[in-house]
Amino acid sequence: MTTLRETRGRKYELTRHFLRHMFDNEWSASTGQWQSAAAGLIALLVPVAMLLVRELDPMGQGYYRRLLALPTPERFRAAVIADEVGILILLSVATGVIALFVWQSLYPSSRDCLALAGLPVRPRQIFAARLWAVAIFAGALVAGMNLLPTLVAPAEFGGRWSIDPSWIAAAGAQAAAGIGACSFIFFALVALQGLLLNLAPARWYARLSVWVQALLAGAMLLAGLRLWEVREWPLETVRRIPEFGSWWPVVWFAGVREHLLGNHDPFWTAMAARGAWALSGAVVLTLALYLVSYRRYRRLLLEGPARRGSSRVRRWSPLDLLARDPRQQAILHFMAATLARSRTQRAIWLAYVGGVAAILINSSIVDGAIWISRRRQAGIEFMVLFWPLACTAVLLPGLRHVMSIPAELRAHWIFRMHEAEGRAAWMRAVERFTAAYAIAPIYLLLIPVSIHLHGWMPATRMTLLQVFASLTIFEVLFQSWQQLPFTCSYRPGKRPLVVIVLGYGAMLGAVVPVLSIYIAAAGKAAILFWILFPMLTGTWLKLHLSRRDGWGEAPLLYEDTGDDVPDMGIREMRGRRPPLETASGGAISS
Amino acid sequence: MLEVRGLTKRYAGTLAVDHVSFHISPGEILGYVGPNGAGKSTTVKMIIGLLDPSEGMVLFKGRSVLEDLAGFQSRIGYVPEEPYLYPYLSGYEYLELTGRLRGMSAASIETKIEEFLRLFSLWDDRHTPVSSYSKGMRQKILLSAALLGNPQLLLFDEPLSGLDVTTMMVVRELMAGLAAQGRMILYSSHVLEVVEKICSRVLILNKGRVAAHDSIQNLRETMHQSSLEAIFSDLTRETDPHALAGRFLEVMRS
Numbered sequence: 073m074t075t076l077r078e079t080r081g082r083k084y085e086l087t088r089h090f091l092r093h094m095f096d097n098e099w100s101a102s103t104g105q106w107q108s109a110a111a112g113l114i115a116l117l118v119p120v121a122m123l124l125v126r127e128l129d130p131m132g133q134g135y136y137r138r139l140l141a142l143p144t145p146e147r148f149r150a151a152v153i154a155d156e157v158g159i160l161i162l163l164s165v166a167t168g169v170i171a172l173f174v175w176q177s178l179y180p181s182s183r184d185c186l187a188l189a190g191l192p193v194r195p196r197q198i199f200a201a202r203l204w205a206v207a208i209f210a211g212a213l214v215a216g217m218n219l220l221p222t223l224v225a226p227a228e229f230g231g232r233w234s235i236d237p238s239w240i241a242a243a244g245a246q247a248a249a250g251i252g253a254c255s256f257i258f259f260a261l262v263a264l265q266g267l268l269l270n271l272a273p274a275r276w277y278a279r280l281s282v283w284v285q286a287l288l289a290g291a292m293l294l295a296g297l298r299l300w301e302v303r304e305w306p307l308e309t310v311r312r313i314p315e316f317g318s319w320w321p322v323v324w325f326a327g328v329r330e331h332l333l334g335n336h337d338p339f340w341t342a343m344a345a346r347g348a349w350a351l352s353g354a355v356v357l358t359l360a361l362y363l364v365s366y367r368r369y370r371r372l373l374l375e376g377p378a379r380r381g382s383s384r385v386r387r388w389s390p391l392d393l394l395a396r397d398p399r400q401q402a403i404l405h406f407m408a409a410t411l412a413r414s415r416t417q418r419a420i421w422l423a424y425v426g427g428v429a430a431i432l433i434n435s436s437i438v439d440g441a442i443w444i445s446r447r448r449q450a451g452i453e454f455m456v457l458f459w460p461l462a463c464t465a466v467l468l469p470g471l472r473h474v475m476s477i478p479a480e481l482r483a484h485w486i487f488r489m490h491e492a493e494g495r496a497a498w499m500r501a502v503e504r505f506t507a508a509y510a511i512a513p514i515y516l517l518l519i520p521v522s523i524h525l526h527g528w529m530p531a532t533r534m535t536l537l538q539v540f541a542s543l544t545i546f547e548v549l550f551q552s553w554q555q556l557p558f559t560c561s562y563r564p565g566k567r568p569l570v571v572i573v574l575g576y577g578a579m580l581g582a583v584v585p586v587l588s589i590y591i592a593a594a595g596k597a598a599i600l601f602w603i604l605f606p607m608l609t610g611t612w613l614k615l616h617l618s619r620r621d622g623w624g625e626a627p628l629l630y631e632d633t634g635d636d637v638p639d640m641g642i643r644e645m646r647g648r649r650p651p652l653e654t655a656s657g658g659a660i661s662s
Numbered sequence: 663m664l665e666v667r668g669l670t671k672r673y674a675g676t677l678a679v680d681h682v683s684f685h686i687s688p689g690e691i692l693g694y695v696g697p698n699g700a701g702k703s704t705t706v707k708m709i710i711g712l713l714d715p716s717e718g719m720v721l722f723k724g725r726s727v728l729e730d731l732a733g734f735q736s737r738i739g740y741v742p743e744e745p746y747l748y749p750y751l752s753g754y755e756y757l758e759l760t761g762r763l764r765g766m767s768a769a770s771i772e773t774k775i776e777e778f779l780r781l782f783s784l785w786d787d788r789h790t791p792v793s794s795y796s797k798g799m800r801q802k803i804l805l806s807a808a809l810l811g812n813p814q815l816l817l818f819d820e821p822l823s824g825l826d827v828t829t830m831m832v833v834r835e836l837m838a839g840l841a842a843q844g845r846m847i848l849y850s851s852h853v854l855e856v857v858e859k860i861c862s863r864v865l866i867l868n869k870g871r872v873a874a875h876d877s878i879q880n881l882r883e884t885m886h887q888s889s890l891e892a893i894f895s896d897l898t899r900e901t902d903p904h905a906l907a908g909r910f911l912e913v914m915r916s
Contacts, residue, residue, distance in 0.1 A: 399762060402758075406759055409750065414748075483748050485712060486760060489711065492735060493764070
């Protein structure tokens, strides 16, 4: 440990600095806060990975033993390929998500260059150290991800019908495929960012980068959700892989495994070659882009034109429709500007939007709403029924999460000074903003479809029930909301990631579908509507009144104290003084 | 009149401000000075309601500000020591936000913002995000925000920080003008020359306690010193600056 504390050369110190702060980016509020999120992610991935081992899955025990007992190897080998593609999807998605998580740390930033400007460090050293840090990080990540699959897969896929029964050969092939797939995804993302950095105009780069990041997060989720379906591909689908899968990166690396084990089918050989070329291409492109970025770094990072807003004076905004009171308008405009322009908030919000898009697309593919033309009518019905509530179930918690994260915490003094003048108006603005951003759009989009599909009356009945269901979810989530968005400090990891994911799973897999079935039935039968409607509105009203009790009286919170605030409710918090004597509020600072 | 009575602030046993009392009458500028960590900003934050005092009270026009904190806050303009602003908002948008939070009408906000931005030569940069502003530009935005609501009481915590010489002179004149209109000003600063020029009275704070509180003329006579700097040095100095500077040089060479 003493050796680690010693000061070494500049390159070593810079690399160490970059590695140490790899995860400290816009997603975390302060240094080191990523650990709890990482622990949660591991806790989530381990059971998912274990489910991939069929012998550990109660539903899949004996699967390969039964296939080994068959007289011919085709079905066994097809099952192995399907499982291998599944494993590679999981590994690639996990690597991709982590790479997106450290997106801001993949290249030196202008902050790196400026912060180190006064030190005897040359830009070349900054770029070299960052590249080293990224390479070391990628190496550790890829090795860590592939350790268990390399050990477990040969045992799982072994037996008399395996192409090469040797455990060492199987482990080597698995390691090559897994490491190749993970490295390709990681370096492809690094290269993609490098392309953006070099090709996008300097003033657009930051904004474009966040959009790409969010889009890729959605794509990763979309791919990840296909995992379970891929593993169950029957022999016929595996035989058709050359028709549809030759441009899937995971198929390329499944080809690497097949080829190394001795499968000389021309398709798999071609895929293996494609995988090797893709990986080499991604690494070479990354190195080249680092070199180019370094050469052009001054223009890219330091001499980019200062961001200027539009010179057009905005006289009116759609947000003005939501409120006329200037205090409410102040909060509405502040929230909209923060969500649109603050990098952290925008990135997280876009990730949620990407997530919800992935869930909607996946669920519609599974249902057959998209692709299968003969089921088109039923598919659109599914969208009209499932999408609004599914959107609400993801976007409302997402918006609550985003609003909990502070934007420039120390600037909140302006609100603290004026809080007493307009607390109630502010909270009304938050309500309206949330409804306008997370609830209203999907209904506005789908109401015409619903009317076209079901006719006026059933569509109205269904939409009314869905809206009240969404509003009830809002009331539950915001029952104890006692802060102005983006102004309160945030302590992540209060709830384990596993619990959050299970909550989403239960909501999207059970509550929303069941509720949607009831709503569909109530839309068609008026009598059912008149049973369900009072129940839903009654629940909503009760929750609404309970949330509004003490509305605007209790002081707003500006520090996340770590108490179980969600369980307390406004009534309990009334009279509780906000913890003002904090670093954020300003301690002894004369 | 603003009256501060026995204002005290403790942080986990540390006494940041210790029974500080003073008043500011209409048309008066009180200079509030002291070394780093003396408790100046803490006092200001307690006055405006950002911090709760451990003891003592703040009275405005004879009534405790806690009786109607919102009403009191609507009458004050505050320039904080650090230019904490939302970096992604433009200067115009930040001022618009401030005006709306104060409940001002859109027309009034628009007119005043345009005037202030033009007067501070920020009009051309009005749509540029605050993150791209220099320190002086941010300070101008904070000054504009403080003046936007036409306040009766102004609390300036190092308002000249980062400003160019011309703007500094303008702000000094502005403070004198505001006082002439009968507004109360608490001017907290380290720049003693400015304090000496514009303040009618001065309060010197040291380690949270009032070390001196009088008109500058009276302090000069009582302390037998010719300048505020000499008085300040006399009251707050614990170490010999010359010896301290020498020690720095020694450490550098070591």
